[in-house]
Amino acid sequence: MRAQPMLQLRSSGGPHPGFPLFIDGQWRAAQSASVFAARDPFTEADWGAIANAQAADVDAAVTAAARAFADGRWSGRLAGDRARALFRLADLIEREADALVRQQIFENGKLISEMGPGIVGVAADCRFFGGLAETMNGTTVPSPRPGFTTFTLREPMGVVAAITPWNTPLGLLGWKLFPALAAGNTVVIKPSEVTPTSTLMLAELTREAGIPDGVVNVVTGGREAGAALVAHPGIAKIGFTGSTATGQAIASEAARRSVRVTLEMGGKSPNIVFADADLDNAVNGVMAGIFAASGQTCIAGSRVLVQAPVYDRVCEMLAERACRMIAGDPLDAATQLGPVASHPQLQKVLSYFAIARDEKLSCIAGGKRLERQGYFVAPTVYRDVPSDSRIACEEIFGPVAAIIRFSDEDEAVRIANRTRYGLAAGVWTENLRCAHRMLHRIRAGTVWVNNYRVLGHTLPFGGFGHSGIGREMGSAALDPYTEVKSVWIDTGNRVEFKVGRSDGI
Numbered sequence: 001m002r003a004q005p006m007l008q009l010r011s012s013g014g015p016h017p018g019f020p021l022f023i024d025g026q027w028r029a030a031q032s033a034s035v036f037a038a039r040d041p042f043t044e045a046d047w048g049a050i051a052n053a054q055a056a057d058v059d060a061a062v063t064a065a066a067r068a069f070a071d072g073r074w075s076g077r078l079a080g081d082r083a084r085a086l087f088r089l090a091d092l093i094e095r096e097a098d099a100l101v102r103q104q105i106f107e108n109g110k111l112i113s114e115m116g117p118g119i120v121g122v123a124a125d126c127r128f129f130g131g132l133a134e135t136m137n138g139t140t141v142p143s144p145r146p147g148f149t150t151f152t153l154r155e156p157m158g159v160v161a162a163i164t165p166w167n168t169p170l171g172l173l174g175w176k177l178f179p180a181l182a183a184g185n186t187v188v189i190k191p192s193e194v195t196p197t198s199t200l201m202l203a204e205l206t207r208e209a210g211i212p213d214g215v216v217n218v219v220t221g222g223r224e225a226g227a228a229l230v231a232h233p234g235i236a237k238i239g240f241t242g243s244t245a246t247g248q249a250i251a252s253e254a255a256r257r258s259v260r261v262t263l264e265m266g267g268k269s270p271n272i273v274f275a276d277a278d279l280d281n282a283v284n285g286v287m288a289g290i291f292a293a294s295g296q297t298c299i300a301g302s303r304v305l306v307q308a309p310v311y312d313r314v315c316e317m318l319a320e321r322a323c324r325m326i327a328g329d330p331l332d333a334a335t336q337l338g339p340v341a342s343h344p345q346l347q348k349v350l351s352y353f354a355i356a357r358d359e360k361l362s363c364i365a366g367g368k369r370l371e372r373q374g375y376f377v378a379p380t381v382y383r384d385v386p387s388d389s390r391i392a393c394e395e396i397f398g399p400v401a402a403i404i405r406f407s408d409e410d411e412a413v414r415i416a417n418r419t420r421y422g423l424a425a426g427v428w429t430e431n432l433r434c435a436h437r438m439l440h441r442i443r444a445g446t447v448w449v450n451n452y453r454v455l456g457h458t459l460p461f462g463g464f465g466h467s468g469i470g471r472e473m474g475s476a477a478l479d480p481y482t483e484v485k486s487v488w489i490d491t492g493n494r495v496e497f498k499v500g501r502s503d504g505i
Helices: 055-070 079-095 095-109 112-133 169-181 197-207 224-230 244-257 279-290 310-325 343-358 409-416 430-441
Strands: 021-022 026-028 035-040 046-049 149-158 159-163 188-189 216-218 237-241 262-266 270-273 303-307 362-365 380-383 400-406 424-428 446-449 482-490
Touching: 021 055, 021 197, 026 224, 035 095, 055 159, 055 188, 055 216, 055 224, 079 095, 079 169, 095 112, 095 159, 095 169, 095 197, 112 169, 159 169, 159 224, 169 188, 169 197, 169 237, 188 224, 197 216, 216 409, 224 244, 237 244, 244 262, 270 279, 270 409, 279 310, 279 400, 279 424, 303 310, 303 409, 310 362, 310 380, 310 400, 400 409, 409 430, 424 430
Parallel strands: 159 188, 159 237, 188 216, 237 262, 270 303, 270 424, 303 400, 380 400, 424 446
Antiparallel strands: 021 026, 021 216, 035 046, 149 482, 362 380
């Protein structure tokens, strides 16, 4: 029998029914007492009541975070102390790995075969940023004037708003939370309303790890909570992952108030298969790029560009393998295809099948909802897709591949770069020279050669164009969560001041 999701949180104050807000180290109901339902996309059953935060709740969370920053309970700690707390948090994530994995699966239907390794990555990311906490430094700069010692400092910004999506709840939260904490900031998290409970579980672990009350806060809810958080005058920095439209709205509000942002937004990534590629490996890579996570990933390789001599063969292989994928319970390790995360997402994907019919595209696999319980969409393949069709240009966020023919490198590059996005790309070829030429010509933040959808905390992640602003991960990932301060120390000069003289600015 399928187990039930965790309906109670463990805390020093005892169990709480449902899932309240986490503010200043305490579990609190929303001030309006409003709640919304958590729904399992596999069973289509509601299983939990989530506190629906409003502007007043957001204000309470930001106020708590601002107070925690101002009194130095976290930012004033030695960097080594912050590092040790993050190392303890990583240990706790590993201890609670099974519960955290299952909770995310109940929320969004992602496969245990992916979420299991994913939580190992979350713990590793936490340790990585714990290590960076002790290596964050400024630079000593040769003085441009005699008699001065000059250097820079990096200091935390203040209260960080972390706004996270539903497709990889804890992984993408960690990309924001861990560097923000390592740098000494305090944080208010607004998770997607589809996947809020796993974030609450992780927040509780921060307290057990020794991170002080008020440093990490979670407000659950929908658009009103998100808008209130973005507009709050106490926010110094916003880290966001989600749709391009929402990211652009956040950027507009942030620009109005001169708030710093890191935005990781949409993508319509090309997966480019040359005629000399190992086709068996390439088709497996294409499937991993678009059908893993039911296509619900910003780096999905949804535009499959195939060179003319092998075009028909790749279409046949991809369609045949797509039709053999095993759909089922995400908690079953044998399942290859899970449901999409929510009913609205299901409706969005189905709407694109209608668009494809209007565009008279050739569907060679899928193109429909599976006739079974759960929000399942058949792995879908369209061939002979014009590069300017809506299916080829718009981010669907579902298991839908558009196969586009190209003749040579130049045409592949033109098609690959014919997009407002620029998040990722894949190149499949046995020609090393071709691979190097392509990776330099494609405008994307990440390019894989003969593999796809492989990530790690040592490399930066982000995109060109409408795919985002800034980078997450990598050794410089603390930089966006700090301000740089220039310091001039006079070692022997006397101040001279003459009326009418102007120096510098």
